Amino acid sequence: MTQAVKDASSEASGEARALSPRPGVLDIEPYVPGADKGPGGAPAFKLSANESALGASPAAMDAFRAAGDRLHLYPDGSARELRAAIGEAHALDPDRIVCGAGSDELLQLLARAYLGPDDTIVQTRHGFLVYSLAAMACGAKTLMAPERSLTTDVDAVLSTVADTTRIVFLANPNNPTGTYIPDTEIRRLREALPENILLVVDCAYAEYMDADDYCDPAALVEDFSNVVMTRTFSKIYGLGGLRLGWAYCPAPVADALNRIRGPFNVSAAAIAAGAAAVRDQDFVARNRAHNAAERARLQQRLGGLGCEFVPSSANFILMRPAPESGRAASDAIAFLAERGVIVRGVAAYGLPDWLRVSIGAVAANDAFLDALAEFLAP
Ligand SMILES: *Cc1c(COP(=O)(O)O)cnc(C)c1O
Numbered sequence: 001m002t003q004a005v006k007d008a009s010s011e012a013s014g015e016a017r018a019l020s021p022r023p024g025v026l027d028i029e030p031y032v033p034g035a036d037k038g039p040g041g042a043p044a045f046k047l048s049a050n051e052s053a054l055g056a057s058p059a060a061m062d063a064f065r066a067a068g069d070r071l072h073l074y075p076d077g078s079a080r081e082l083r084a085a086i087g088e089a090h091a092l093d094p095d096r097i098v099c100g101a102g103s104d105e106l107l108q109l110l111a112r113a114y115l116g117p118d119d120t121i122v123q124t125r126h127g128f129l130v131y132s133l134a135a136m137a138c139g140a141k142t143l144m145a146p147e148r149s150l151t152t153d154v155d156a157v158l159s160t161v162a163d164t165t166r167i168v169f170l171a172n173p174n175n176p177t178g179t180y181i182p183d184t185e186i187r188r189l190r191e192a193l194p195e196n197i198l199l200v201v202d203c204a205y206a207e208y209m210d211a212d213d214y215c216d217p218a219a220l221v222e223d224f225s226n227v228v229m230t231r232t233f234s235k236i237y238g239l240g241g242l243r244l245g246w247a248y249c250p251a252p253v254a255d256a257l258n259r260i261r262g263p264f265n266v267s268a269a270a271i272a273a274g275a276a277a278v279r280d281q282d283f284v285a286r287n288r289a290h291n292a293a294e295r296a297r298l299q300q301r302l303g304g305l306g307c308e309f310v311p312s313s314a315n316f317i318l319m320r321p322a323p324e325s326g327r328a329a330s331d332a333i334a335f336l337a338e339r340g341v342i343v344r345g346v347a348a349y350g351l352p353d354w355l356r357v358s359i360g361a362v363a364a365n366d367a368f369l370d371a372l373a374e375f376l377a378p
Contacts, residue, residue: 022139024136027136028137029348031129031130035048035337035342035344036049036342037342038337038338044337044341045340045342045367046358046364047341047342047344047358047368048342048344049240050175050205050235050315050316050358051235051238051358052235052238052287052315053291053364054283054287054290056238056239056273057276057280057284058280058283059277059279060239060276060283063273064272064273067268067269068269073268075266075270075271076268077263079099079266082099082246082266082270082274082278083095083097083246085275085279089278089279089281090218095251095254096248096251096254097247097249098246098247098249098254098258099244099245099246099266099274100244100245100261100266101244101245102232102234102244103232103246104243104245105243105261105265107134108134109257109260110134110167110228110253111134111167113253113256113257113260114166114198114256115138115139115140115166116140117140119135119164119166120135120140120142120162120166121135121141121142121167121169122143122144122157122161122169123143123144123169123170124145124147124156124157125145125147126174126176126351127169127170127174128174128175129349131200135167143161143165145157145159146160147177150318151174152170152172152179152185154181154189158193166196166197166198167197168193168200169202170186170189170199172202172203172206172214173205173208175314175356176344177318178311178312178316178317178318179310179313180211180313182214183213183215186220190224193226195225195226196226198226198227199220199224199226200229200230201217201220201229201230202230204231205235205314205315207235207284207288208235208236208288208291208292208314209313211313218248221250224250225250228247228249228250229247229248230246231246231247231248232245233245235315236287236288236291237274237277237278238287239270239273239274242270242273244266244273244274291315294359294360294362294365295312295315295317299312299317302319302372305369306324306376307319307320307321307376308320312359315358317359318351318355319354319355319356321355328353329345329347329353330345330347332372332375333345335374336368336372339371339374340367341364341367341368343356344357344358
């Protein structure tokens with residue numbers, strides 16, 4: 001009897017088997033994005049998803065609109081134009097760039113390519129949650145390394161690594177803490193890790209950095225056979241709605257990702273808009289300058305209001321509204337929402353007393369500061 005016939009006859013004899021996903025899939029708590037509406041659906045200043053304060057580059061929007069005339073055509077499955085534009089802007093080898101539908105897709109692909117059911121990943125205690133979700137989708141587990149002062153602790157990461165560990169995921173700077181570790185520390189981590197472990201450095205906020213001891217890890221990708229850097233168009237480029245990200249990889253890793261990704265995983269509109277966005281580095285510079293000025297202004301006002309905050313390297317600030325009063329962060333979040341300002345609770349990141357506010361346009365930041373001052377008024 002063939003297997004199919006056997007299965008059919010066991011069904012007929014009453015041994016029905018229910019359809020169910022692979023073990024572990026139903027243990028996954030779906031990622032909850034930042035809210036985008038006030039109470040009752042009222043429009044609001046959305047400072048909950050670290051989106052670009054200045055929108056997107058006009059050149060990127062023009063390229064997107066032009067792509068509207070060609071919607072019937074499949075995209076170039078290799079995203080050649082986009083990889084060439086990224087390669088030129090960053091002085092990287094386009095053959096080792098892999099593009100995806102957001103860096104989310106690249107994180108998922110890395111997990112699928114390198115993780116199986118008996119494997120583990122290591123990430124930091126308050127690190128980006130998508131890494132753990134990607135691992136769980138492959139049946140793998142997460143080992144959490146403690147942080148020091150809400151910052152990655154390389155020694156703690158190294159002592160958390162186990163024989164089962166296949167990937168270490170590190171966001172630098174990290175979301176939601178906004179802290180970073182210098183290039184020398186990433187290098188020290190890589191040199192101490194076993195060679196069969198992949199180090200994935202997620203640089204979603206790299207463009208906002210101005211510290212002298214930070215460099216994006218593209219040089220590490222060149223120097224080692226087991227480092228991947230991921231980047232996104234969702235933050236400083238302001239293309240979150242388009243879903244576009246990229247990874248810079250050692251050649252064998254790029255090869256693995258190209259084998260398992262969908263053949264047309266990036267849309268034609270995303271390729272066109274992304275390439276135009278990368279070529280418009282003036283827009284990126286304007287956005288970076290806006291962010292630096294508003295970040296300084298916000299942090300100064302927060303200090304004046306008696307709030308505790310973590311000095312940020314990115315386009316958001318992690319803060320405790322009233323550290324002395326014992327009032328819950330959730331009260332502040334609800335109060336701000338009533339006044340049309342949506343910020344992010346971070347209890348899911350193990351930070352129930354904190355909230356995260358994105359650095360927005362001046363009017364949004366003013367609305368946030370006014371509402372916060374009102375919340376804190378005696
Ligand atoms: C926002 C963010 C991303 C971006 O994800 P996309 O899928 O590219 O939108 C990646 N990593 C971190 C740490 C982030 O905060």
